[in-house]
Amino acid sequence: MRRLLILAVAALSMMACSSSDYDQPQPTPRRPGAADDGGYSRARTTNGVLDMLPPAGWWHQPQLAEPLHLTADQFAALDKIAADQADEIARLDRDSMVALRDLRQVLESNQPGSADIVTAGQRVRSLRDTLFxxxxxxxxxxxxxxxxxxxxxxxxxxxxxxxxxxxxxYPRRGGRGGMGGRGRWPGF
Structure with missing residues (x-):
């Protein structure tokens, strides 16, 4: 009985060692000088024009705000701007994602009509323009x-x-240990 248990554990160990759980796609080579979004954006609609847009609530991030030496009035004004705009921007971003999903559904339907595709596309454009x-x-x-x-x-x-x-x-895995703690260094 004990010999069978040892054999089963050894077999399971060998199977576990021979399988791979690496499910990340292989990265494609990047062009030198290619624009990099950086992942520090708030719903960017385009590269270029809004590349200057700082992340949401940037003045609350010490590494960005401390070198600027913001005054209390500036801090309050930035909080007011965020309070006035953030909810509407978030709503428009969600609505544009829904509109994009609707466009995909129309495109993937059995017999999509040209007018339906154009209407769904115009809704996406309208929402993205408003968001911009x-x-x-x-x-x-x-x-x-x-x-x-x-x-x-x-x-x-x-x-x-x-x-x-x-x-x-591809974006780096973040968090505590990244992807369930696999790997020696967190986030890699």
Whole structure:
């Protein structure tokens, strides 16, 4: 009986060692100088125009806010801007994801009509345009609160932040131990 148990444990150990749980896709090579989103954005609708958009609540992040030496009035003004805009931006972002899902469903239906596809696509465009306008308003409001030196320092801080996309174009696993604690170093 004991010999059978040892044999079963040995067989299970060999099977476990011979299987692989690596389920990450192989990264595709990146072009040198390719734009990197960095993962530090709040619902960016486009690369380029809103690359200057700092993350939501950035003034509450000490590594970004401390070098700017924000005054209490600036801090309060930034909190008010976020309170005024954040809910609407989040709603528009959710609505655009739903509209995109609806467009996919129309495209994947048995016999999609051209008018249905165009209507669903126009809804996506309309929501993204509205979202872009709101984000631009928020960016403009935040910029008017800061001095030119503070704005330039913030942009420098944002560009210097380490990229979360440093795994060949795929986001790094984060959290405590990453992906269930597999691996020796957390997040790798």
């Amino acid at each position: 306008d709101r984000q631009l308003q928020m960016l403009a409001a935040e910029r008017t609160v800061l001095t030119q030196q503070q704005w330039q320092a913030l942009q420098t801080q944002l560009q210097a932040r380490p990229s979360r996309m440093d795994n060949g174009g």
